[in-house]
Amino acid sequence: MTILDKILQQKELEVQELKAIYSGLEAEPLKKRPSLYDQFMGSSNMNVIAEVKRASPSKGMINQDVDPVAQAKAYATAGAGAISVLTDRTFFKGSMADLSAVAQAVEVPLLCKDFMIDEVQIDAAKEHGASIILLIAAALPEARLKELYDYAESQELDVLFEVHNEEEAETALRVGAKIVGINNRNLKTFEVDLAVTERVASLLQQTDRLLISESGMKIAEDVERVREAGAKGILVGETLMRAEDIQQTMNNFRIPFTKVAK
Numbered sequence: 001m002t003i004l005d006k007i008l009q010q011k012e013l014e015v016q017e018l019k020a021i022y023s024g025l026e027a028e029p030l031k032k033r034p035s036l037y038d039q040f041m042g043s044s045n046m047n048v049i050a051e052v053k054r055a056s057p058s059k060g061m062i063n064q065d066v067d068p069v070a071q072a073k074a075y076a077t078a079g080a081g082a083i084s085v086l087t088d089r090t091f092f093k094g095s096m097a098d099l100s101a102v103a104q105a106v107e108v109p110l111l112c113k114d115f116m117i118d119e120v121q122i123d124a125a126k127e128h129g130a131s132i133i134l135l136i137a138a139a140l141p142e143a144r145l146k147e148l149y150d151y152a153e154s155q156e157l158d159v160l161f162e163v164h165n166e167e168e169a170e171t172a173l174r175v176g177a178k179i180v181g182i183n184n185r186n187l188k189t190f191e192v193d194l195a196v197t198e199r200v201a202s203l204l205q206q207t208d209r210l211l212i213s214e215s216g217m218k219i220a221e222d223v224e225r226v227r228e229a230g231a232k233g234i235l236v237g238e239t240l241m242r243a244e245d246i247q248q249t250m251n252n253f254r255i256p257f258t259k260v261a262k
């Protein structure tokens with residue numbers, strides 16, 4: 001069984017618990033946030049989705065004792081275009097409480113980073129202040145992805161639709177995803193390779209589609225590589241969580257889209 005299978009098995013249990021809490025509840029967002037899509041498409045610099053990530057299956061503990069609010073405020077001050085909060089407890093040591101606390105502290109678009117398999121998780125994400133949810137192509141059959149995509153849109157949430165290979169990119173196209181995250185990390189083997197963005201982005205080039213390259217960004221050269229492939233945004237967890245100087249790291253990543261004469 002892969003780690004993704006184990007995570008999804010755990011999500012089945014969590015969904016049962018959430019259904020007991022959320023049945024019949026009409027979720028309201030805590031506050032209106034700017035659209036991730038509009039903001040990133042209109043930007044002249046690489047956009048960063050900065051992630052609050054305490055731990056992960058591939059790296060173990062990253063920063064378990066982080067104050068998510070202080071971290072998110074530091075990200076926003078440093079110029080993050082959006083913030084991602086990992087809310088999975090079992091494998092990433094996050095929580096919905098982290099999401100709520102961050103939602104009250106920052107104004108930027110906010111991603112509930114979890115493994116969505118049911119509408120009730122989307123309700124919970126919205127209720128805790130998220131303006132974006134994640135759908136992972138590898139996690140569900142296409143018909144179910146489409147249902148959840150449409151449900152999230154009906155709730156006025158943006159969807160980051162995550163793919164890792166050409167086949168999943170085709171799924172993203174058929175689902176009609178406007179914002180596609182290309183994850184450089186293979187969620188089954190943990191291998192990280194920026195060539196994934198270069199390969200998969202070529203199938204998704206369309207002027208009105210927003211491409212985000214996810215995972216494995218460490219230095220400015222990594223960001224230049226995915227910019228060349230067509231990414232308008234990057235999703236960064238570990239490097240920012242370990243950064244001694246968040247502002248400096250963010251400045252290194254927020255490279256311009258037009259080449260600057262030297």
Ligand SMILES: O=C(O)c1ccccc1NCC(=O)[C@H](O)[C@H](O)COP(=O)(O)O
Nearest residue numbers: 056057058059187214215216236237238
């Ligand atoms: O990060 C993991 O180990 C992981 C394992 C299994 C499923 C998902 C996983 N991570 C989620 C992510 O995609 C990353 O948190 C995100 O893209 C940031 O990656 P990084 O900058 O490399 O921390």
